[in-house]
Amino acid sequence: MKVVRKNAKGETRQLLLKEYFLNAYLIAVLKKVGDEAARFGRREPELTPLRVRSGS
Numbered sequence: 001m002k003v004v005r006k007n008a009k010g011e012t013r014q015l016l017l018k019e020y021f022l023n024a025y026l027i028a029v030l031k032k033v034g035d036e037a038a039r040f041g042r043r044e045p046e047l048t049p050l051r052v053r054s055g056s
Contacts, residue, residue: 006012 007016
């Protein structure tokens with residue numbers, strides 16, 4: 001879709017739509033990176049050895 005009308009600032013509607021979708025894409029990418037960084041930074045609790053009794 002191509003709209004050639006300009007607003008008071010001289011920006012075309014097409015430019016504003018591209019900017020909107022670019023911002024939405026960047027927000028989604030940053031959220032994904034943040035989620036992966038949080039998952040990577042989460043440490044598993046260290047296992048402690050347990051004493052095992054013999055079966056005899």
